[in-house]
Amino acid sequence: MGTLTVTALRVVLALVLAGTLFVQTVMVPLLWRDMDGADADVLAIRVPFVVILVLGIVTVQVCAVCVWRLLTMVRRGTVFSPGSFRYVDVIIGAITAAALLAFALGVVLAPGEAVAPGVVLLVGGVGLTILGIALIVLVLRTLLAQAVARDAEASSLQAELDEVI
Numbered sequence: 001m002g003t004l005t006v007t008a009l010r011v012v013l014a015l016v017l018a019g020t021l022f023v024q025t026v027m028v029p030l031l032w033r034d035m036d037g038a039d040a041d042v043l044a045i046r047v048p049f050v051v052i053l054v055l056g057i058v059t060v061q062v063c064a065v066c067v068w069r070l071l072t073m074v075r076r077g078t079v080f081s082p083g084s085f086r087y088v089d090v091i092i093g094a095i096t097a098a099a100l101l102a103f104a105l106g107v108v109l110a111p112g113e114a115v116a117p118g119v120v121l122l123v124g125g126v127g128l129t130i131l132g133i134a135l136i137v138l139v140l141r142t143l144l145a146q147a148v149a150r151d152a153e154a155s156s157l158q159a160e161l162d163e164v165i
Helices: 003-037 040-076 083-109 117-164
Strands: none
Touching: 003 040, 040 083, 083 117
């Protein structure tokens, strides 16, 4: 991966982290205050909605930090090592948690008249899509494991060849 690509991705990750921190510190408190004058159905879901929103933002931040660490490993040439599995596993866990949070949001929004039933169905579809992304990353983890094994095998064969020569 070229330095331009790594730099561009780091800029994007920095913007994502800055944006999510802004949403957590400014927008979520404003949303909380905005819900003060709402009707009873909205007030009933205010706390779980805000908690799910904040936890969802945390999952994005965790993924961004882990991708940043993986980019550091790419730059150092150590991404094909067992140490990279830790970050990929955390990413898979965070994405799965985000899917579960989406399903929990659907459960919170379902009763009452706060939102239309179609919105609950859309939230469930979003949760299913996020879960699919977690499965894709799991497949990519398997490919990484195969690449690490091939790299170790190539190093072993190179060492044997060096002994022969």
